[in-house]
Amino acid sequence: MHFTFLGTGAGVPAKNRNTTSMVLTMPEYQGDTWMFDCGEATQHQILHTSVKLSKIKKIFITHMHGDHIYGLPGVLGSRSFQGGVDKLTVYGPKGIKDFIEISLSVSSTYLKYPLEIIELDEDGIIYEDGNFKVSVKELEHGITCFGYRIEEKDQPGTLLVDRLKAEGVMPGPIYRQIKEHAAVTLPDGRTLTSSDYIGPDKKGRKLAVLGDTRVCQAAVELAENADLLIHESTFSKGMEQKAHSYFHSTSTQAAKTAKAANVAALILTHISSRFQEDDQLLLEEAREIFNPTYLAKDFWTYELN
Template sequence: MEIQFLGTGAGIPAKERNVSSIALMLLEERNQIWLFDCGEATQHQILHTKIKPRKIEKIFITHLHGDHIFGLPGLLGSRSFQGGEELLTIYGPKGIKEFVETSLSVSTTYLKYPLQIVEIEETGIIFEDDTFEVQVELLEHGIPSYGYRVIEKDLPGKLQVDKLINEGIQPGPIYSQLKDGEKVVLEDGRIINGQDYIGEAKKGRIVTVLGDTRFCQASMELAKDADVLIHEATFSEKEEKLAFNYFHSTTKQAAQVAKRANVGCLWLTHISSRYQSSLQIQSLLQEAKKTFSNTYIANDLVEIDVLREQIEL
């Protein structure tokens, strides 16, 4: 499981930061990629990565401000030309269906793959299968804005081969039955239970991606014990009043969410274009680290591994 930041800026593109888009790469887990938001020129950013648009299975839209959705029509159209044939599902606030369908219709864009659009009507679990669950909650912004909590299901423990061999149970077809937790009758008449030979399950990872928001309780609920929290930090802590008035968060507020929610690490994104120099960026980072030390500021195209146990870099 890896995360790649395709756009880390707020509002309008800047020289060093494109507008919002984040790729959650689940290539080992399900051979697919999930996108969170799709701001203008997201597909151009993808050209600088190893991401294949045909691998994009789901797109989760946090809210309908242009810097989070203007890249959708282009990406959807290009996916057809790049071999995309599998179903793509878009999740987002009410209005996302009209935006996508109108854009495609007016531009006479034909998709060669099935497209499903799910408008969020209730919070809670919006997707679940054998490997992942996605929860959504409403945040505090000028328009409906959502945060997403991606939960990887716990992975089953490994078959304890050494223990089996020590008990005289040699490798063979029964190993697969034991790995599935079944009871097996041995040639000597013994009945053994596969559950007794399975190691401890590996705890699944949690990634929380928040849309634009003020400091709020929903953010902490979504982020609780997450391995990685991706939180907007549009403004410095000195501009807390401005952040509140524009329904955004400061660096310090993002760090407070991370600390209270006991997350593994915090990545700040959605950085205002007013902060361009390296000194300004370092200042923003230090503001957050005073409250939560394991904090990083995302830059465009940066890729990180989601570790099962986060280690401070």
């Protein structure tokens, strides 16, 4: 499971940072890919990575500002042109449905795959299957803006093959039965308690991807005990008043949120173009409060083990 950052800038594109977009790729789940936000030129950024448009199954939009959505019509169209046939679901605030449908209609863009659009209007769980649960909370921004919490469900432990072999149980269909049933009777009449031959459950990972936001309690709750928090850092230390006025956060405010939420790691993104020459300053400021902290760059990939 890893995040690839396609755009890490704020507001408008800069020479070294495109507008916001990132993808979560999950090789352990058939390579499914989820995208978070889709700023202008996102499909061009994808060309510099190993991301496959056809593998994108879900797109989560945090809010309707242009630097987070202007690339969406192009990505949807190109996914069709490049052979995508599986269903794609887009989640976002009210207005995302009109934006997509009008853009595709007036440009006469025909999609060869089913497209589902789900508009969000309140906090809560928005998606759940056998492997994941995704929930949202509204953050504090100038317009409706959501943060996403992705929780991987605990996975069954590994079959203890060496222990089974020591009991004289050789590989075969019986191994599957042990995985699927609480107890299994062997051909020789012995009954095995399956839990004695399965390791402890593997704890699921927890991620929080926040949209643009001021400091707020919702951000802390979304990130609580997460393995990874991705947080905007539009401004630097000492610019708290400006950040508040523009409904954004500073590097140190992001770090304080990470610390309050007890996360395992923090990544700063959504970096203002004013820091093109000294963006390391933001990283240093955040690390004074919380570590490990990383500064996202376009095309950088973070592995979540």
